[in-house]
Amino acid sequence: MTLLRGHFAMTLIADIANIAALKSRLSHLDDEPLSVLVVPVPEAERTALGPPQIFTLHGSDRPGIVQQATALLAEFGGNITDISTRLRGSLYVLGAEVEFPADTDTSLVAQRVDQLADELDVVASLRPAEEDVL
Amino acid sequence: MDLSFELPQGRVRPVLTAPAKLLSEPCPEVSPTDPATIGLAADLVATMLVSPGCVGLAANQIGERARVFCLDVTEHPKTKTQHGRFVLINPSIVTATRKTQSREGCMSVPDFTGDVRRASRLVVTGYLPGEHEPITITTDAFEARAIQHEVDHLDGLLFLDRTSGAHALHPRKTYL
Ligand SMILES: [Zn+2]
Numbered sequence: 321m322t323l324l325r326g327h328f329a330m331t332l333i334a335d336i337a338n339i340a341a342l343k344s345r346l347s348h349l350d351d352e353p354l355s356v357l358v359v360p361v362p363e364a365e366r367t368a369l370g371p372p373q374i375f376t377l378h379g380s381d382r383p384g385i386v387q388q389a390t391a392l393l394a395e396f397g398g399n400i401t402d403i404s405t406r407l408r409g410s411l412y413v414l415g416a417e418v419e420f421p422a423d424t425d426t427s428l429v430a431q432r433v434d435q436l437a438d439e440l441d442v443v444a445s446l447r448p449a450e451e452d453v454l
Numbered sequence: 455m456d457l458s459f460e461l462p463q464g465r466v467r468p469v470l471t472a473p474a475k476l477l478s479e480p481c482p483e484v485s486p487t488d489p490a491t492i493g494l495a496a497d498l499v500a501t502m503l504v505s506p507g508c509v510g511l512a513a514n515q516i517g518e519r520a521r522v523f524c525l526d527v528t529e530h531p532k533t534k535t536q537h538g539r540f541v542l543i544n545p546s547i548v549t550a551t552r553k554t555q556s557r558e559g560c561m562s563v564p565d566f567t568g569d570v571r572r573a574s575r576l577v578v579t580g581y582l583p584g585e586h587e588p589i590t591i592t593t594d595a596f597e598a599r600a601i602q603h604e605v606d607h608l609d610g611l612l613f614l615d616r617t618s619g620a621h622a623l624h625p626r627k628t629y630l
Contacts, residue, residue: 374618376617378472378612379473380473403620404623408625409565411473411563411565412473413566413614413623415617415622416620443615450553
């Protein structure tokens with residue numbers, strides 16, 4: 321759940337037997353100032369995953385930052401498992417946890433993240449999540 | 455080790471806040487004996503002293519491209535080893551070990567705090583204002599964290615670049 325420029329937004333993944341029934345039960349919301357979209361999620365491919373990575377980005381808020389950042393991560397098969405964004409004044413901050421297929425060269429992804437940051441005139445980085453093994 | 459020194463009366467300078475460009479640019483080394491460096495050291499201390507809760511300040515936070523920071527963690531409850539109020543020029547971290555996670559804030563990011571993992575044992579070298587020979591500081595706990603935070607500033611990094619997960623950033627409450 322998040323607030324994007326004052327708009328409430330939420331995404332859920334659920335196991336639903338009867339999608340048509342769900343859609344019809346949600347149809348009355350069309351009259352409300354609310355957009356509800358139900359779409360099937362493709363069956364996830366079972367690929368071995370590498371260690372989780374942390375993606376951070378901050379800079380002046382501008383439309384398109386999230387779209388371009390997530391598109392870049394997706395290009396390398398990155399699966400965003402958790403994300404949060406915050407905006408205060410002109411400072412926009414994004415933090416995400418991303419998993420890539422095990423054979424991904426994450427240093428290459430990190431290089432592309434640097435390039436994108438330059439293009440967007442923001443600061444961004446991709447680095448391995450630090451985990452304590454006890 | 456005594457790191458105290460005589461500085462001229464500094465000027466209180468405005469503190470830049472993110473997304474100011476200078477905060478994400480690395481600062482070049484400067485001469486520790488240059489009068490301009492000593493003036494900058496004095497301005498850093500003067501600005502730190504008038505800023506409530508401020509335990510350290512890096513040169514680019516007050517708009518100067520120079521590898522200089524000031525620090526004073528003496529009043530902080532998490533401090534163990536401490537070296538009083540000092541200015542370090544051209545700092546370089548030698549060893550950083552035993553990482554612990556803690557929530558930190560920054561005058562240049564006034565609306566947020568973040569969970570950051572940093573070493574709790576630290577060895578750092580650098581120059582005191584006006585000195586020709588480098589010194590080595592060995593410290594721990596909060597002073598170690600604060601020094602790493604300031605050296606990060608001089609490398610063009612904010613704690614926003616070091617947060618430990620998707621939910622490691624928190625809005626800072628302001629109490630009026
Ligand atoms: Zn700071």
